[in-house]
Amino acid sequence: MSEVSDWDLVARARAGDAEAFALLVRRYEAPLIHFCMRMAGSLEDAQDIAQDSFVRVYRYLDRLRPDAKFSTVLFGMARNLTLNFLRDSGRRGRGVTVSLTRDDESEQSIADGAARPDESARLQEIEGLIGQALNLISPEHREVLILREIQGMDYETIGEIIECRSGTVKSRIARAREQLRLKLIELGGESL
Amino acid sequence: MNEKDLQKLQDELSAYLDGEADDPAHIARLIAEDADVARVYAGMQRLSSQVKSLAAPEVHPAFATRVMAHVREAEPVPSAPRHVWRWSLIAVSAAAALFAVTFAPSFFTDPQLAPSDELNGQVAQVLEMRAMPENALLIALESEPMDSETRGGWEDDAESYMNFAQDATLEQEYVDLVATVAALTHDDMPLDDDGDVYEAMESLNDAERGALRQLLSDYAEGGSQLL
Numbered sequence: 001m002s003e004v005s006d007w008d009l010v011a012r013a014r015a016g017d018a019e020a021f022a023l024l025v026r027r028y029e030a031p032l033i034h035f036c037m038r039m040a041g042s043l044e045d046a047q048d049i050a051q052d053s054f055v056r057v058y059r060y061l062d063r064l065r066p067d068a069k070f071s072t073v074l075f076g077m078a079r080n081l082t083l084n085f086l087r088d089s090g091r092r093g094r095g096v097t098v099s100l101t102r103d104d105e106s107e108q109s110i111a112d113g114a115a116r117p118d119e120s121a122r123l124q125e126i127e128g129l130i131g132q133a134l135n136l137i138s139p140e141h142r143e144v145l146i147l148r149e150i151q152g153m154d155y156e157t158i159g160e161i162i163e164c165r166s167g168t169v170k171s172r173i174a175r176a177r178e179q180l181r182l183k184l185i186e187l188g189g190e191s192l
Numbered sequence: 193m194n195e196k197d198l199q200k201l202q203d204e205l206s207a208y209l210d211g212e213a214d215d216p217a218h219i220a221r222l223i224a225e226d227a228d229v230a231r232v233y234a235g236m237q238r239l240s241s242q243v244k245s246l247a248a249p250e251v252h253p254a255f256a257t258r259v260m261a262h263v264r265e266a267e268p269v270p271s272a273p274r275h276v277w278r279w280s281l282i283a284v285s286a287a288a289a290l291f292a293v294t295f296a297p298s299f300f301t302d303p304q305l306a307p308s309d310e311l312n313g314q315v316a317q318v319l320e321m322r323a324m325p326e327n328a329l330l331i332a333l334e335s336e337p338m339d340s341e342t343r344g345g346w347e348d349d350a351e352s353y354m355n356f357a358q359d360a361t362l363e364q365e366y367v368d369l370v371a372t373v374a375a376l377t378h379d380d381m382p383l384d385d386d387g388d389v390y391e392a393m394e395s396l397n398d399a400e401r402g403a404l405r406q407l408l409s410d411y412a413e414g415g416s417q418l419l
Contacts, residue, residue, distance in 0.1 A: 021263060025256045033255070034248045043249050051259050058263045123245075130242050148210060149243040155212050166212075174199075174206035177236055180243070 006070035014061050021061075025054050028071060031151055032078055038146045039082040041135050049085055053078040068160055075151070076161045079143060086139055126189070133183035141176035148173055205233050209240055 004023070012020035032053065037046035057064070057077055064073055134142055147158045155166040155173075162169070201222075208219040222229050252258075 018260065018264065022256055022260050025259050029255050029259075030248060030251050033251055037249050038246070046249070047252070047255065051255075051262060054259045055262045055266050059266050059268050062268060126242060127246055130246060134243070134246075145243065149240060150246060150248075155207075155210070170207050170212065171199075171203050173210070174203040177206055177239060178202060181235065181239060184239075 007066045010061060010064060010066075010070060013058070021058055024070070028054075028074055032074060035075065035146055035151060036078055036082055038131075038134060038150060039079075039139065039143060040085055045085065049078060049081050052081055056081075069157070072157060072160045075147070076163075079161055082143075083139055129184060129187055129189040130180075133180050133187055133189070136183045136186075137176060137179040141172060141179050144169060144172045145176040145180065201229070202232070205229070205236060209233070209236050 006024060006027070009020040009024050013024070029050065032050045033043070033046050035046075036049045036053075037043050040046050040049060053074060057074055064070075134145070137145075143162060144158055147153045147161060148155075153161075155169040158169045158173075159166045204213055204215075204219055205223075207213040208216055208223075213219050223233050224230070
């Protein structure tokens with residue numbers, strides 16, 4: 001049996017079926033919180049923003065038009081709220097706390113201080129560095145990279161979310177990758 | 193290779209990696225034939241897979257329940273009439289025409305846009321639907337969230353204002369205002385949805401864009417009092 005479409009659930013929610021909207025929340029909570037967390041830098045803030053996004057979309061249910069994907073509307077709302085959050089709090093990401101020491105032979109950069117990092121710790125370190133570097137690039141670049149790499153969206157969908165053309169998305173993603181690479185080098189992760 | 197060519201190559205390699213290159217066969221050849229290009233591409237691939245592998249946070253089991261508790265308390269925004277966008281546009285057009293005549297008489301001179309009593313009534317209805325934070329639009333106009341590199345054209349400007357709109361209502365307010373100016377300056381332009389508005393914005397000349405900026409700025413400073 002095929003899954004009920006997002007817009008069918010929206011239609012049911014409009015008609016007063018709260019459970020239909022709850023299904024939408026459960027369908028999108030994980031990717032939305034992940035997006036918000038990578039943008040805002042902390043899980044707590046991400047959950048607040050994601051919650052606010054769902055509530056606002058619910059408030060505007062009657063005005064949504066099914067000429068875009070529901071997920072595009074939802075991520076667009078979350079994206080605006082996240083940028084507002086970053087502007088209001090005057091920060092450009094926060095909350096990632098990992099060791100940033102260089103990983104050459106003489107230094108240990110793993111939090112548990114193991115003599116020689118095993119593969120798992122090494123992966124953890126890489127993830128920490130990537131997360132930290134992501135937080136250091138501009139939100140406008142971070143958002144396109146997250147939408148592309150983590151959410152797996154194509155350029156057209158990303159363009160709809162951030163309200164710009166695919167050509168702009170294309171160049172912005174390339175700039176984002178370059179920024180991220182440079183930040184990783186600054187953080188001592190050039191050998192990753 | 194100069195800076196511009198290098199940037200273009202990076203754009204194309206990045207798009208190729210994402211399966212979005214305009215000419216994938218050409219990029220594939222470049223990678224196969226040029227060791228430096230191949231090295232840059234390999235670095236992009238590695239970085240991409242590392243970002244992709246970032247762990248997703250665990251969602252609290254009660255998250256959906258918590259959201260639904262807030263949803264039940266939320267007051268839905270009333271359903272808009274089928275052609276709200278159009279009558280909203282007409283209403284705001286009338287209002288904009290009013291103060292455009294005051295603030296920029298040399299620019300907006302179409303006597304047909306003088307508001308009728310009926311349009312004034314529609315303006316009042318629009319205002320009832322709106323709750324614009326004081327000076328929010330001015331703040332948005334003054335914000336420059338994008339660096340100059342990515343703020344290429346008017347569309348990017350508009351995008352940045354949209355980013356910092358306080359909420360969906362204000363976003364719609366902004367789109368309406370832009371549509372108003374587009375309608376005032378290009379009366380033959382179809383404006384059926386917000387996408388058309390963006391296209392309309394792209395067609396504005398420098399003088400029109402300047403006038404739009406002024407219009408938005410004046411509007412933000414005056415807020416709804418002007419209406």
